[in-house]
Amino acid sequence: xxxxxxxxxxxxxxxxxxxxxxxxxxxxxxxxxxxxxxxxxxxxxxxxxxxxxxxxxxxxxxxxxxxxxxxxxxxxxxxxxxxxxxxxxxxxxxxxxxxxxxxxxxxxxxxxxxxxxxxxxxxxxxxxxxxxxxxxxxxxxxxxxxxxxxxxxxxxxxxxxxxxxxxxxxxxxxxxxxxxx
Numbered sequence: 001x002x003x004x005x006x007x008x009x010x011x012x013x014x015x016x017x018x019x020x021x022x023x024x025x026x027x028x029x030x031x032x033x034x035x036x037x038x039x040x041x042x043x044x045x046x047x048x049x050x051x052x053x054x055x056x057x058x059x060x061x062x063x064x065x066x067x068x069x070x071x072x073x074x075x076x077x078x079x080x081x082x083x084x085x086x087x088x089x090x091x092x093x094x095x096x097x098x099x100x101x102x103x104x105x106x107x108x109x110x111x112x113x114x115x116x117x118x119x120x121x122x123x124x125x126x127x128x129x130x131x132x133x134x135x136x137x138x139x140x141x142x143x144x145x146x147x148x149x150x151x152x153x154x155x156x157x158x159x160x161x162x163x164x165x166x167x168x169x170x171x172x173x174x175x176x177x178x179x180x181x
Contacts, residue, residue, distance in 0.1 A: 008040035030133035047130040054129045061100045061109030063154040085161040088169040097126045113142050
């Protein structure tokens with residue numbers, strides 16, 4: 001996404017200031033309003049290890065590759081993708097990481113998707129891939145926009161899996177979720 005208007009970024013930074021004062025370490029926040037396409041970001045280019053959030057990116061690249069090749073996911077890949085997303089299964093993520101060609105495959109797939117700023121983990125360690133708020137907003141846009149390189153069926157499939165994440169893996173930053181900008 002393009003750089004957000006400074007006023008929205010400033011309003012978000014002001015809303016987050018009380019949290020930033022109480023916390024040690026770094027954090028970044030991005031908010032996207034699909035109704036008007038506006039974003040607001042706090043530390044939008046600060047890189048963090050992805051850990052399990054790269055799993056959504058791995059699946060998006062896999063779906064793009066299948067689409068490019070004129071194939072769908074086979075039953076086995078669907079099962080592995082379901083385990084990776086809904087259960088946050090690391091072995092499944094490793095299997096699909098290999099299926100997309102590891103770091104080089106992720107890099108190429110993200111370039112085709114228009115997702116920039118994701119750096120594959122060293123030595124094939126997908127969980128040490130780094131990303132930014134800006135990159136994650138781009139990936140979410142790929143999954144939700146009609147202008148996405150992914151076909152609607154692929155977007156719907158991935159979003160359906162994301163809607164059924166096991167409650168033990170469904171986490172976020174609830175403290176920030178109530179901040180008003």
